[in-house]
Amino acid sequence: xxxxRPQYPASLFWTGVAVSILRSLxxxxxxxxxxxxxxxxxxxxxxxxxxxxxxxxxxLIKQLSYRHTVLHSKDSEFADWQAAMLxxxxxxxxxxxxxxxxxxxxxxxxxxxxxxxxxDTEDPADASSQKEEDDP
Numbered sequence: 819x820x821x822x823r824p825q826y827p828a829s830l831f832w833t834g835v836a837v838s839i840l841r842s843l844x845x846x847x848x849x850x851x852x853x854x855x856x857x858x859x860x861x862x863x864x865x866x867x868x869x870x871x872x873x874x875x876x877x878l879i880k881q882l883s884y885r886h887t888v889l890h891s892k893d894s895e896f897a898d899w900q901a902a903m904l905x906x907x908x909x910x911x912x913x914x915x916x917x918x919x920x921x922x923x924x925x926x927x928x929x930x931x932x933x934x935x936x937x938d939t940e941d942p943a944d945a946s947s948q949k950e951e952d953d954p
Contacts, residue, residue, distance in 0.1 A: 823889070824889075824904035824905075825904070826885045826888060826889055826903075826904065827903075827904070827906070827908050829908075829909075830903060830908050831881055831885060834880075834881040834884060835874075835877045835878060835881045836877075838876070838877035838880050838881060839873060839874060839877045842873045842876070842877070845869060845872075845873050846870070846873060848866075848869060849866045849867070849869040849870040849873065850866065851866070852865050852866025852869065853866035853867060853870070854866075888900055888903050888904065889904075898915065899912075899915060902914070902915045
């Protein structure tokens, strides 16, 4: 018997499509205005409808691309995200992954503020010796 490949959750797909459409708010407003003006000038209505269809088509194509990437990625660094997204409880798993990533970023920023990150700091002794060498 073959290994059953994980399924991309339909709710994740449609949520992604909806978010992508909402991100195109400016285009949606323009399409709405064109369709409203289509009452007086029919070609504007058709242009608005075409723009609306284009926004939805682009959202679907983007989401299909994301789906393909998640299902077929072999990147070991992406494996945790892949497992989170392909699980039946993908919403909670992705929220946990995002929260963990945000906490890691905050911890890194906190360490930099405390001065534990010494890569960018100069030794004061080196600065004074550099200054003496520059003076004629």
